[in-house]
Amino acid sequence: MDTVVFKQNHVQPLEKITYERPSSLSDVHTHYCPGCTHGTAHRIVAEVLDELGIREDTILVSSVGCSVFSYNYFDVDACEAAHGRAPAMATGVKRVNPDKIVFTYQGDGDLASIGTAEIIHAAARGEKITVIFVNNAIYGMTGGQMAPTSLIGQKTTSSPFGRDAQLAGLPIHMAELLAQLPGTVYSVRRSLHDARHVLQAKKAIRTAFEAQIDGLGFSVVELLSSCPTNWGMTPNEALCWVEDQMVPFYPLGDYKVDERLQNRKGAKK
């Protein structure tokens, strides 16, 4: 079913190679499960690094969770932070490399649970870093436990009766939350559930990096993502679940776009 989803956007003449590996991606196999959208997220981030010509100036701060190995897949200088601390580590990297591009790649357990202090204060300081926030509403690496972003009623290995708001509270909307902080110049939510939304996500990632290149402040792109393995679904069912269950609860949209980004040369009105 994946092929059906992507087919329409990628019909090209056969004699021309149109789908090469971005130079910002390493030529290796990934450990991600079949149907997982991390691969898609990696690819569009790498395409943006290529298109902006910043691969050799970019430093990745990888996080803990399924994306812990993202440093194996991005062909950039990289380090691996402790769980939730990527924004703090990125702050250290950026402050002593102010002319470099520094980004974190974090999941929802990492960013929205154990790392809330670090992400909030990095945003509050207007830290000139870019955060790629992959929200798949579950702890993937540890085998499918409830995340701060798990939906009400969602069954996980640590909420076997479904997430109960009385017991576990309500899910956190990070893109909206981070948009409240004055240091944030760009905070948006996109989804990776079909090709159209992937292209929109890529455009947002580009803007987020441009915000950093311009030295404006903190930028974050939340990407609604699928986890077929831990959701117990086929890849296509999982993409449908993103669209049908996650998107209504986590509305896609721009929660903060600094006017300097809106007025940026070439920006779409």
Add this chain to the structure above:
Amino acid sequence: MSKQLLKGNVAFAEAAIRAGCEAYFGYPITPQTELLEHMSRRMIELNRVFLQAESEVAAINMVYGAAASGVRVMTSSSSPGISLMQEGFSYIAGSEVPAVIIDVMRGGPGLGNIQPSQSDYNQVTKTAGHGDFHPIVLAPANVQEAIDLTVLAFDLADKYLTLVFVVADGAIGQMMEPAELPPMRDLPFERPSWALTGAFNRKRNLVNSLYMGVEGLEALNLKLQAKLAQIQRDEVRYETQFVEDAEVVLVAFGTAARVAQTAVQRLRRQGLKVGLFRPITLWPFPEAALAEVADKSKALLVVEMNAGQMLHDVRQVAGIHKPVKFLGRIGGRIPLPEEVEHETEALLAQLAVAV
């Protein structure tokens, strides 16, 4: 350069700056806050990096990021803050990047109090984080030594790509003494080859403590152990006073060693054969040197501002047959020279009866 009257915490900070510290990340906590305050002014004046973090947890992870980028970086804290930083210590050790930590210790456990203490001996020498590693731990006993050991800490951190602690109790942090600062060093022109600076015209660099395979992690640990063994061989530092003919040798570090030194000097004036052994490196602990001194003496008296933490290391060196007594004050109390003299005299009397 000439001597000036300097507060311990300020001396730590200014010594770090002169040793080439390019970045400082910290969080306020008594009794080390003047260190952070000095950095907040001087680092900005010098166009270097200063940042007050949201927590000690964040501060040490910022240190980790800057260390991974190949600059001389430091943080400072006091006991409860050091507990919070342990996560970062372990990652820094596993990643083999250099960093300097100043710990101006206070009384514990828990929130304890803000009085001088040597409560972190075990924490910094033995349990600085999960996994098999030890930081190098330097223990100054006065403000001049606080300066000299801070400069040394940066050099050792770079030499061994490791964590180096300088630990002082709150008394050393808070007191003022005449001391001489070193000249300002030039900052290095280039970053080390392994540093995160962007993969321009080279293969990308990776700073990491994750090794999923058994072989990889075992290899890393063997490498770390070899490095620790080299440090144990080459970096032991200590001071002795009157130990050659001493029947009783006092063993103490930091402020407790100054109190012990006063007691030793007074007792020597009375003709009593007592000496002082002062570890300057708490890790590596000066085992061989202390063993030699212990062999020649009849008994040891360990003096600490805790309930007996270094005591275990001394006992291990002295063996079960050598009497090792302990005098400790806790809760932030500093033992008085009279207490130490009294305890030493009692021990000498016991030894005389035993003969």
